[in-house]
Amino acid sequence: MSQDPYSPCFCGNGKKLKFCCQDILSEMIRVEKLVENQPDAAEKLLRQLLTKHSDKEVVVTRLSGILVNKGEYQEARTLLVDFLKAQPDEPRALLALADVCLNTDGFGSSRRIIHRAFQLGSRQYPRSVASLAVQIAQEMARRGCAMSVREHLALSIRLSEGEYRNSLMMQLANFESQRTIPYPFRGRLSLLPVEVSEDLQKDEAVARKVSQIGCWEPASIIYRRLLEKDPNNGALWFNLGLFHAWDGQLESAAKAMHRAAELIEEFDGAVEAETLAELIEMDLSTNTYGVAQHRIPVQSVSELLTVLDDAELLARVEDPEEEGFENGRVAAEYEFLSEALGDEPDPNSLPAVKGDITIVDSDDEAHRVALVVALDDDVDEVAAAFREAAGDLAAAAEEGAEATHLSRLPVECRPFDWKVHHINKLGGAHYRAIDQTRLTAAVEEWKQAAQGRLDNQAPADAAKDEANHRKVCASIFVLGVVANRMGYDPDLAQLRSDLGVPAPVALDVDENVNLTSLPMLQFERVADSELTDAQVVEFANRITLIGHRRLLGKALELLVSRQASLEEFSPMRAHLLRANTARENNDFELASECFEQARKSVADDPDSFRTKLELDIREFSCRLDRPDDPALPDLLASLRDRYFLKIPEIEEVIREELLSSSCEHLLEILEAAPSASGTLWTPGQADPPPEGEKSKLWVPGQD
Ligand SMILES: [Zn+2]
Structure with missing residues (x-):
């Protein structure tokens, strides 16, 4: 702490010490010395100071900080609220109060104070705003609001620098690579340009400005007013949808996006809005299925394995994954099959795996268990079958004991969720061929199955009426997103052509645009030949992070056709990725060629x-x-x-x-x-x- 009266005051408000907190300088120095090891003494001192200096922000926020660390949120809140009654625009007290409210009441009930703190604090105290935004992102992740997670992280990155910024960038990259999140939500989405009459332009600009600093409720309030005057403006509805989604208000976001899809004239733009609306609704839907687990105590593990090895519907996994258990080790894993395997199983009609059973052995009797995992519809049946096979070696079912739910997925994923019994010697290529056949069948079924989002028509029927084409194309995107989550990337262009709906119009990306900022749904439309060498590299890096096999294939073909891009990306990495993609497509000739090119490189x-x-x-x-x-x-x-x-x-x-x-x-x-x-x-x-x-x-x- 500088004691020079003409240096900036330690409280951080920018004034010179002499004209600010000089009268409490010596006490505050003592507080700083005590706060680490004797917080109680520091608290006592601050309380004394407060009696005379209740108007000093630094005394109030320091004391509230100590109270928060002790978990005494209520008193901290009262202290800050009292202070703000006298000085309602003091940004640090607002930021401190926003932090307390966020930690006690959650984001939903604290929005107002948080957005006020953002508005008054982001210019002078960007780091504090960034740290609040990160906390909100964490809460949004727990609530499953992916778009809000991404945008709060992006906000925190915009407002920070140095090491902290780097660590936030890592968090964002980690978020963007998570397969369980729909891939369009993992990429950036940006506000559309809007055309409004002159008298509305100023307010529209203000909304964009507050959106820049994360104040999405204020932005949406301004937009609602604009929409009262210009209710058929599709771009306004689209942006409103984004504000709501970034603010974690999913119902309102979906409604606004649907409205945008009806009003936006450009076909592909409308399809993208409709797709976002439907993906948001899928996140909101309670129509889900899940994976559940029974934990069954067992004994005499080696004897148990002998018994299980003989059970008709159980197949021991040849090389189980080496999972660590806190109190034990995996003795064996079994698959519970839909039908008996027989001595000569037909490689083309292998039984399905209905459940997985992991036998955990331990030196401690209490931790010897069988973990029975299956879809929630099947888990009781699989547990019962396991008990029957294990006999006395497994504990009997307890009255009313229910399976623990491990995860839930939208019901749309179910047709793409399969597991076939694995026999090593059939080789990976055989299983990928099975997957491909099943994927084709699942897509064919999808074409013929009625969907709520298409007014209970099947895509194949709905597509016959041109009025439905936007919704059908959006449904195709949703299918692509669902399949991607389950590890498959069907050819959506082919699907559009099969159903007779328009192909997306190629997107001519301006050479100054960084492809990293392009919405993920638009990657399907990028006109390859128009990209600069640098954009080709951005394309490949982006898709590698997001994880989309079909788009990655496209990016890699592009990369190897441009020497400059290839050098920039790393030829070795490109050829290996290409070999891997070829392998995933069972194209072993191409894979060998790629290995050869990698060797040359x-x-x-x-x-x-x-x-x-x-x-x-x-x-x-x-x-x-x-x-x-x-x-x-x-x-x-x-x-x-x-x-x-x-x-x-x-x-x-x-x-x-x-x-x-x-x-x-x-x-x-x-x-x-x-x-x-x-x-x-x-x-x-x-x-x-x-x-x-x-x-x-x-x-x-x-x-
Ligand atoms: Zn001061």
Whole structure:
């Protein structure tokens, strides 16, 4: 604390000390010394000061801060309210009161005071506003208001700097990569430009300005007044919808967005508004299904596993995930199947998995349990079947004991929620082919199933009437969002063409626009050829973060067609992502080509020996998705010849890969003597890594 009378006052209000708090300087220095280790003494001192200096903001906020730390919110609130009666516009007291109210009553009942604090405090005390915005974002996340979470985080980033800003950017990136949140809500949404008559322009500008500092209720109040005078302005309704959504008022947001969709003339803009309205309604809907769990005490775990291994409908998981349990360890995992597997299961009609059963063993008897997890409709049946199989080794059901709900999903997700019994030796490619078939079937069913949002018509029927085209296109987007959440990205352009609704008009993005700020729904429409090299990189980075396989495929094709963009993005990363996308599409020829391009891209690196080894193992691991791939034996022999002598531990890595893919038939190739070419070290070849470096080797499953 500077004691120079002409330096700015320690209370932070910008005045010089001499004209501000000089009379309490020595007491406040004592308070600061005490506050850390003797908060009670600091509190006592502040209370004494308060009797004479109840008009001093710094005394009031310091004392309220100590009270808040002690959990005495009520007294802190009274103190601040009393102070604000005399000085209603004091920003720090307002910010402190907003903080107290937010912590005690939640955002809903504190909106007014919070927005007032934002309005009066954001210019001088941006950091305090940012920290309130982060707390609101956390509350909104608990309430499931994703758009509000994102916008409050973005607000806090706008208002902060340095390390704090970086940590907020990380929080935002983390939010944006969460698959359970509809992807259009994870990207930025921006206010539309509006055309209003001259007498309304000033108010419209004020609304935008207060929106910039997070005051979305004040902004919506101004907009409501504008809409009384200009009720058929679609852009006004759209922006009002955003204000409400950012403010966590989902019902009002959905209504405004629906209205915008009716009024906006441009077809694609209207479809986007309708899609947002429907996604918001999906978040509000109680029409959900869930995953639930029964926790059943068990005993004699090894005996139990023997019994369960013999049960007809239970299949032991071949390599269970290594989950940690606080008081125990996973002894085994089982799938509860829809029908018995039999000795020769047909790979094309494998039973469905109705439930998962994890057996947790522990040294402590009380923590030996079976965790039975299934959809809420099935969980009781699966638990009963488990008890029957386990007999005396599992505790009997308690009267009235109900399953614990673990998560809930919108009912729209249900047609895309399946799990097929997994047999390692069938390979990843086989299961992806099954998924693809099921996805196609689910989309076909979707076309024919009546939907509330289409006035109880099926999309295929509704699409016959042009008047429904906006809603049908929005429904297609909603389908895409739901499928994305479940891990699939069907071809929406194909679907539009199948249903005979208009294709989206290509969006010509101005070269100054950063693609990161483009609404996610518009990524479908971006005109590839018009993008600058920098925008192509932004496109690819954005989609990689959001996680959308079909759009990622588009971004990567674009990236490899532009040398400058590719260099900027990192050729190695691009080729690997492309190989992975090809693998996900079961296009192994393309995947091999991508690995080859990745190898070429690192040819000149000093570290290329290790990178190439890594690429070889990745490609091998990818090929194991088809255990009967005729190229596998040669690939394996070449790995053996090139690496085993130089880096013996590679053999173990490969062996484990083979075993975990049930490719025992290839093990003999490992044991064959390497051919002579591998033993010779010819000049000009990259050196193998020195001893001690080898432990850094990439192994499958690491990324
Ligand atoms: Zn002062």
